[in-house]
Amino acid sequence: MSDVLKNSIKQQLKALFLLGCCLGGLPFFNLGVVATEDEVPTFFSICVLAPVTCNWRNVWSTLIVEQLPKIGIGIDVYDATGYVNIAPRVWNYPGPYPIPPYAEGGFDLLFFTWYWNLDWNPYGLFDSSSITPNGDNFYQYSNPKMDLAITKFISAPYFDDQLFWGGKIQQYLYEDLPQIALNYYSILIAHRANLEGWDPVLWVNDRCTMENWSIPGQSVFRYAVPDTFDNFYIYDRSYVCSNKFLAQIYPGLLYRRPSTGRHQFAPYLAKDYNTTDGLTYHFWLNPDVRWADGMPLNASDVVYSYEVLANVSSLQNWVWPHPLLTNLSITILSEYELEITLQTPSVCANNLFTLPLIPKHIWDSIPYADQFVQANNWAITQPNKIIGAGPYYLEEYDNNTNIIHLKQNEYFSSWNSITPHFTDIYFIFQNSQEVALNALAAGEIDMLDSEFFISIEQVPEGAAYTKVGTGYVTEIAFNNLHPILGTGEACPIAGSASAKHIRKAISYIAPREIYIAEVLEGKGEPGVTQCPPIASIYNTSLEPLPFDIERAKEEMRLSGFEYESSHPSYVIGYTLPVFLALLSLFGGTIIFLRKAKRRVE
Template sequence: MSTRSSSNVTPSRRTVLQASLASALTAVAGPGRAATPFFKLYMMIPNNQPARMVWGTLAAAQMSRIGIDVVSSFAPFTVIGPRRAKGDGKTHVDGGWDCYLERYLYSSIKPSPYALFGSTEMPPNGQNFYYVDDKEIDRSLRAVDSSLNEADRLKAYHDFEKRWYDIQPMTILFYPQDVVAVNPKLKGFDATTYTPTFYPQPERWTIEGAGADATAAFASWQPPSSLIPMYSIGYSDSNVFGPAYNRLYEYKSWEDKTLVPALATGHTMSADGKHWVVTLRQGVKWHSGEEFTAEDVKFTWDTMMNKAYGSQLQAVCARVFGDTSAYKVTGKHEITVDLPTYSIDFLNTLMGAFAIMPAHAYKDIKPEALRSHVASTWLGSYTVKTSDGKSFTARGAVGTGPWIPMGFDPARKAYGFKRNEAYWKPHTGNVKTFYVVNINGTDSVLSALKAGEIDAHDPMYDIGPVVSTIDPKWGKVLTFDSYKWQHICYNLKHPVFGLGIETPLGKSDPSRAAEAAAYIRQAISHAMPREQIVKEIAGGYGNPGTVPMAWSAPEYDHDLLKPIAYDLDLARKYMEKAGYVY
C-alpha cells in the first residue's frame, strides 16, 4: 500500500478523460480501415466505470482499423448480465451477446481459473460466460485443480498461460492498480475492497477525533443485484453483504494473503487429498442469537448444489463435491468431506471465498422466492424464529459477521449497519454505525469525500487520472495491487471470432475454423495500444495485459508472457491468415 497526493487543480473527470481519449487516438493513428468491413460485431461497454468507457471507445475504433464494423453502446450490467447468463450462446442480434468489456478476478486469491474457463463451468449454473472450450486449456486446468504437489501445480498454471497466450480467447488489456481516496482521519483501511474475499472492514476502522461511537460511510458505485452471497461475487454486491457474513476461512490481510481459520478452526486432510475433517468454531451466534453449527455449513452447500436455486456457483460446487453425499455432519461442530478427487478449489474457493448462510433463517424460503426475499433485497423486514422459541426481526441478511444489517434507506440510497456487539472476535476500531452509500460518478464521490459525507470508496471510481485534484487536507490517496485484469470478452460460440465457421478460411476448410477464429482474436489483440491505454487513460496505474492472471501473482510466468506488441500491420496479417483480403 502506498500514498500519493498532489495539487489543487480541479478539472472534471470527464474533461480529463476526454483529453486522454483524444491523446490516445492521436497516438495510435495508423492504417485506415478496410474499404468494406469484413463482418459486424456488437460491443457492449459497461457504463459504470468512466475510464473503461473511454478505452472501450478506443478499442472499438482500433477494431475498425483492421476491417471490423463495430457497433458499440454503453450499457449497464443489468442489461449485459442477463444476455450473458442465458447459457445459449446466441449472438447479440439474437438476444445474446458478441463482445463486452469487463474488469474481472478469481473468487480466491489463489488463482482458480477452472471456475471461469473450464468447459464444464458454462452458464446458467457456472461462470464460464465466455464459452471457453479448449482441450489444452481444460487439460491444464484439471492439473491446476488436482495437483497436490506445488511444483506440478505451478507447471500447470504456466501451461494454461502459454495456451491462452497462443490463442487469445479474450483480449487482456491491462492489469489495473486500485486507487482510492479516504478520509485522512481514517485509520485501518488497509485493503482494496473490490474482491469477494476483502469487503469493507469497518470493524477495523478508527476515525480520529470521533470518540468511541463513530459513524462511517463507504461509497459503492453500482446498486447490488442480489445480497444472497451465492448469487454474486461482484463488488457491488459483496461490498454490501460482505460485512454481514463470514466464511470458513479468510485471508489474514491484503499484505499477507494467507488463509487463516474463521468459522472453521482447522481441518485435517488425507494424504491423497480426498478425505477432510473440518472442525468449526464453537460459541458463534447468528445475528438472531441462534447458535452456528455444522448444519449451517451443510445447508449452505446443499443450497448451492441445488440447481433449483440457480446459483452461478453451482457448477464449481458440483465439480468439487460430485454430489451432496460427499459431505456429512459428524458432530455439532464438525463436518466430514470425502471428495471424488483432490481439488484446490475446496479449500481456496468453497471454504475460503464463499460465505456461510443460516439454515434456521433461510431454509423455509422457496428457491423461486429467494432472489426477491428481504434477505436478498434488504427492503423491509421479516421474522426469524430461533430454536429457543424467540423471534428476531431481520432487515436484510442474517449472518455471523461483525455488522448487523439495518436495511436499505431509499432516500439516502444507503445500506445501514450497526455493530454486532456479540461478534466472535473483537472490533478493533471505534465505528459503531456504518453505511454503504450508492454514489454514481467520480466527481460526485470526490465531492462527497471532500464534504465529509463518506470516509472511503471502492476502486471502481477510477480516480487515478485525477489524483492531482485531491487536496491531502480532505483526501488521502492509496494504491493497491488489484489482483484483477481488464479485458475484452468474446462470445466464443460466435460463428466468426468464436467458432470460425463463418470466416473465409473456416468455410473453405472447416477443419481449420477454430484456427481462423484464433487468428481474428490475435489480430484484435495486436490492434490494442495497451501501453497507451495505461499511460493516457488509466493515469499510469497499471501494467499491459497478456493473460487472465494477476500481474503480481506468484503463478504469473514473467519469463514466458512477453508484452503483446501494438502492431496494426501484424494485426492485418492475422486477419489475412483467417482468409480476409484488404
Template sequence: MYSARGSSIMQRSVGRRGFLAGGLSGLGLLALAACGGGGGGSSAGGSGGGGGNRSLVVAVPALAPTLDGVVGGGGLSLESFEMNANLQAGLVRNPYIAGKTENTVVQDFNTYVGYVAESYDVSADGLTYTFRLRPGLQSPLGNPITADDVLYSFERKWNTPTYSKTVWQGGFAGPQAISKIDDHTVSFTLTNPGFGLTFLGLLANLQGHIYDSTALKQHATSADPYALDWAKANGGWGLGPYHVTSQTPDQEMILTANPNYAYGAPAIGQVTLRVVGDAGTRASLVASGDVDIAEGTRPTDQARLANNDAVVVPEADPIEYVDLTLVTNKAPFDDERVRKAMSLAVPYDQIMQQIYAGRAVTTVGNVNPNTRNYDVSKVPAPTSDPARAKALLGEAGHDRIAFTLSVSTANQDLMDASVLIQSYAREAGFDITIDQKTAADFSTLRNNAVGQAIIYRNRSQVQTPTYACTIFWKPNNDASNPSRWDDASANRFRAIVDQAQALPDPLSPEAGALWVQAQQILVESSPEIFVCSIQPSQIFRTDVGGFSYRSENAIDFGNITILDA
C-alpha cells in the first residue's frame, strides 16, 4: 500500500484556473493524497486551540428545519448545509488555502486531509482506502469515537429511506464494502478506481459524516431504530466544531463550541444565528456593528457597502450558480422543445447586471470550466432569443405557456431574479406566476418535485466532473434529481457518463471528451437552466477573520477568529 502521511496534492495557493487544471494524473497522484493529521486548518488563523471565550452573532434569513440534514425535509437547503458544515464531520475534508480577499480562505477542492481520520492510505490498485481514526477522539457528548461508529454511520445512512445512496453507485457498494481492521482502523473497498477522487469528496461532505453511535442508539426505539426523529431536534451526536444547545424555531439558534473537536476547540465559543427576514436589514446590521456576519445579502447591498471601512464584502472564483430547474415529469416541461424555449427566454445579461451588480459570471453547463482536459468552449453558452423561443413553442403546438415558478423567501436576490425572468419571458411566450415559499416549504417542494419550476442557488459539493454529471440527474425519482429528467436525452446523457466513469482517470483526455458530450446533451435538453455563477452572499465586520468559501456556500464557524485591532 502507498502511504504518504502529511502530504497532499497541490498544497499551495491556487486560483480558479489551478484548482482543477493542475489536478490529478491518474491513480499514482491520488494515492499520494493520503494525508496525515495536519493540513486542515486555515492560513488565516483557523480553529486550532482558541480559548473559546469569544462570541459571534450572525443574521440569517432562515434556520434549518431539522438538525439531521441528510434525512427528512430540509436536508438540501442552504440552512441545512450550514448545519452540516458545523455540526458534522467526515473522515476527511478539503483543507483551506488563502482566498482572494484578505483574511479569508477557500477550500482546495483537489486535496483531502485527515479530519475524523488521522490519516489514510490507498492501495496500489486504487480500490482499497484504509483510514486510521484520531486516537482519543470524542463527540461533544463525551462518547469515544471508534471504528464501530464508522460502521454504524454507514449502516444508518443505507437504512434511512431519504438518504441518497445513488450518489455512491459509481464505485462503492455500501456498508458491506467496509471492514473493521481494529478499533481505530477501517477500510473501504471500491469497485472502480476511477471513482476514488469522487469517493473522497463524498466522504468530505454531507454524504460521508460520521456519527456518535452511542448517543443515537440511546434514543433509538423499535419504531425509530436509528433515532431519526430525536436527531432532527437534538444536537451533540455529530463531530463538527459546534453543537446546538438552544433553539427557538424561526427565530434563533445557539451553537456552542465542541471542546472535543478534531482540530482543537474553536476560537469562537458561541455562535448565535438570529433570523432577520429582510436582506437589506441584515446588511445594515453588519454596517452598524449590531451583528458580526450577515448571510443571504443582496449584491446591490454588497456593492453599496463595498467601500465601507467597517465591512468586508468577500470575493472568490464562484462555483455557486443560479439554477432554474424545470420539472420534466409533468406538463409543460415534459416537452424538450418547451424547455429549450424557456432557456432562450431567460434574460441572462440583465440578471447579472441588474440583480447581481456585476458580481456574477456566465455559467456554461455545471462541470467546472477549468477541469483538466475538459474543453468548455465546446459546450453551448446560454443565449437569450425570445423570437426563437416563440418559434419553438409553436413547433410544440403552443401559442403561449403558463406555469408557476417557485422561489424561497430566504433569498431576496432569487426573488428579484424571478421577477425579472417573469417580465422578460412574456415576450418569448411564457406567462409566469411567482410562488414565494418559506425555506422549509421550498425544500420540500424541491425534494418531491411537486411544482412546475423552481429557482435556487446550486453547486456541486464535490468538484469533480463525475459528481457534477451524476448527482442532479439520478433516475427513479431520486430526491437529488429535482427536475426528474428521465427521457431519451437523459438516457443518452447517462450512457456517456457511464463510459466516462468506467475510465481509471476521470481527468484524462478521453474522459474530458466524454464529459463535453454529456454536457452538450444536458444544455440542449435544458432540464436545468444555468443562469449565472455568483459571488458569496455573506458580508462581515472587518475584525472577523477566517471566513471560508466552501462548495456548499456555508460558513465554517470553527475556522472563524476575531482579529485584534
C-alpha cells in the first residue's frame, strides 16, 4: 500500500470519527423523561449480632447490613463479636424471660451457622416446649402446627412418615420464616477422572465403605490426607482424618444405601430387621458374616459393642454420643437373632443401628477407659488386632511416613456377594496442598481429601473434581418476640402477619447467587430452610427466594410501611441518536473500506 493511500485512509477515518462524534453529540440536545430513585426513608432501626469466627459468614453480615437501609431498615448497632458475648444474649440468656430485644440485653437478629449431617432433626429448636430456657429454641418461635409436626416426626419409625412430617416442618419454616437460610456450603474433591462406584455425599459424611469403588485396570487405590493419623479407635470420632479409613473396617447392623437420592437405611451386617411399633426392633444376623480373622460375628458381639458405646460416650475424647444408647435394652433370642427395645419411639432409631460393631473376642479384656490408647498401640505393634467385618482391615501402619495400608478382607465376599475391586488401599499423609495436587497430576494419588480445600482452578489437567454438599447452613435467626421482627405489634399494621412480611423482605435482599459465585467460588447452594439438601428428608418442592429489592419493598408495604412515590425528572436520552451515530460510523467505514480495497486492487 502506497504512502498516498495510507494518508487517504487516515483522513477518511478522521472524517468518519468526526461524523460519529457529531451524531453522538445530538443527545445533548435531546430530552427524555426517566424516573429517578428517591431516597428511602428509615422506618425503624434494629441491632445486628454477628459472630466473627468465620470470614464467609462475616461477608454475609456485612452484605445484609448494607442492604437493609435500601428497604427502610436502619442499623442502630452492628455488633460483630465473639460467642462469649453472644451466648448471654441468646441461648444462655440469664433471664428474666422471654429473651428481649438487643437494647434490653437480648437480640434482634443473629447470623449463625449450623452443621447437620444426613439426619437433620428440628426437635428442640422449633417446638414451643423448647423455647429457651427449656431448650434450644432461642428463636422463641411458636406454632401449634409446627409442634404437632415435630411430635409426629420424632416418633415416626418409618421413613415414609419421616419424609412426610419432615417435609411439613420445612414447609412451615418456609412460610413462617423464624429464621432465613442464606446458603448451604459445598466442598470440592479432586480425583481420577475414571473413578467409579463411589457416593460423594456418604463419603464426605464418613458413611461410605469402598467395596463398590473402582478404577478400570487398577487394583490399588491411594488416598491423600492433609493430617497425620492419631486415632485407630472407632469409637472416637474427634480425629477427622481417621474416620474414613476406620469406616472401611467397622460397619454396623445397618448402613446408608449408596447412590440413592434419599440414602435410606438398609441391612448390612444384619440379614434383615423389622419393627411393628417403633419400640422393639427384631434383628436377624447373617450367619455367614465373619470378622476379618475368620471368627463368626454373633449376637454377643452386638450386645458387647452397644455396651462399650454406652460406656465410652462419657469419655473426654468421645464426640459421637447417641441419645438412645442409655435408653435401650437388648435381648438375645439365639446366636444370630436379637431384639433391641427403646423406651420411646424415635426418628433416630435407624441411625442408632448404623453404629459400628467391634469383635468382642478382641476387646473384651480391655477396660473401656483404656481402649483408645490400646487401639493406637496395636496399630503399630499388632495391626492384626484392628479388624472388623468390613471390606478391609489394617494391614500396616507406618508411623514414620504416616501411611496406612488396608488389605481386602478375604471373608467379606462370602456373605456380602460383592468382591471389592481394590485389593489394597493406602491412606497417605501429604504435608501440603501443592504436594498433594502434584501427586494427583503425576498419577501417584487417586483422590484428595476435601480437607485440602482446593478450588476448581487448582484441579490438575486430566483429573476431575466433584462438588459435594455439606451439612453447613448459614442463617439469619430472628427474635420472634421482637415487637417489629417477631410479633409485629409495633408495625403500622399491627400483627404477626406484618412481622412475617418484614422477615420475608429481608430474605429478598439477600443476594444468594451472587454471594455463592463471588465469595464461595461456586461452592454452595442458595438457602431455603435450615434443613440442608444432603438430609434424607429434604423437601425438594421448596425454592429459594431470589434477590429482588422491589419485591422486598412490596413486603414492607404489606406491613404498613409506605415509600414516597418516584417523580419523573428530565434527563439526557441517548438511545436513538447514539444508535444513528454508530450506524453512520459503521456504514461509512464499510463504504470506505470497500473503496480502499478497490484502490489496492
